[in-house]
Amino acid sequence: MAVGASSLLNILGLVFLGHAVYSAYEHSLLPAASQPALPSRFLPSSLDPKVNLPLDITLETLFSVLLLCVGVVMSSQELKPIQWNVWAGRLEKSKDARVITEVGAGGGNPYAMLEERPGFLDIRGQRKEFANWMKEGSKP
Incomplete structure (x- = not known):
C-alpha cells in the first residue's frame, strides 16, 4: 500500500x-x-x-x-528471506556484490567487510610472493 x-x-x-x-x-x-x-x-x-x-x-x-x-x-519494509539459499541467490544475482546500496535494503553483501578483513596481513599471499621470489632468485 x-x-x-x-x-x-x-x-x-x-x-x-x-x-x-x-x-x-x-x-x-x-x-x-x-x-x-x-x-x-x-x-x-x-x-x-x-x-x-x-x-x-x-x-x-x-x-x-x-x-x-x-x-x-x-x-515497514519488505521482509527479508529467512532461508539461506534464497538470500544467497539474491546476492549472486546482484550486480555488485560488494556494495550495499542502502542499509537494510538487501542490496549487496552485508558481510563484505568481514570477508575482506581490511587491516590484516595476507599471509597466504605473502607466502606465494616469497616462494616466487625464492624460485626466481635461485635460478642463475
Missing part, C-alpha cells in the same frame, strides 16, 4: 491515543471517579485498577492502538 495511507493511519492513531490518555486523566480527576472501584473477582489486588474508566475511553484506547499497529505494519 501507499506510504501516505500508513502515515495517515499512524497520525490518526496517535491523535486518538492522545485523546484517550487525556480523557482518562481528566476522568481520574472527577470526584465520582476518585472513589475506589469495587474489587474484581478475576484480577489480583495488585493489578486491580483504582479508577473505573468508562467504556468509551477503553474502546478509544484499543482502537487507537489497533490503528497504530496497522499503520506501522503497512509502513
Whole structure:
C-alpha cells in the first residue's frame, strides 16, 4: 500500500491515543471517579485498577492502538528471506556484490567487510610472493 495511507493511519492513531490518555486523566480527576472501584473477582489486588474508566475511553484506547499497529505494519519494509539459499541467490544475482546500496535494503553483501578483513596481513599471499621470489632468485 501507499506510504501516505500508513502515515495517515499512524497520525490518526496517535491523535486518538492522545485523546484517550487525556480523557482518562481528566476522568481520574472527577470526584465520582476518585472513589475506589469495587474489587474484581478475576484480577489480583495488585493489578486491580483504582479508577473505573468508562467504556468509551477503553474502546478509544484499543482502537487507537489497533490503528497504530496497522499503520506501522503497512509502513515497514519488505521482509527479508529467512532461508539461506534464497538470500544467497539474491546476492549472486546482484550486480555488485560488494556494495550495499542502502542499509537494510538487501542490496549487496552485508558481510563484505568481514570477508575482506581490511587491516590484516595476507599471509597466504605473502607466502606465494616469497616462494616466487625464492624460485626466481635461485635460478642463475
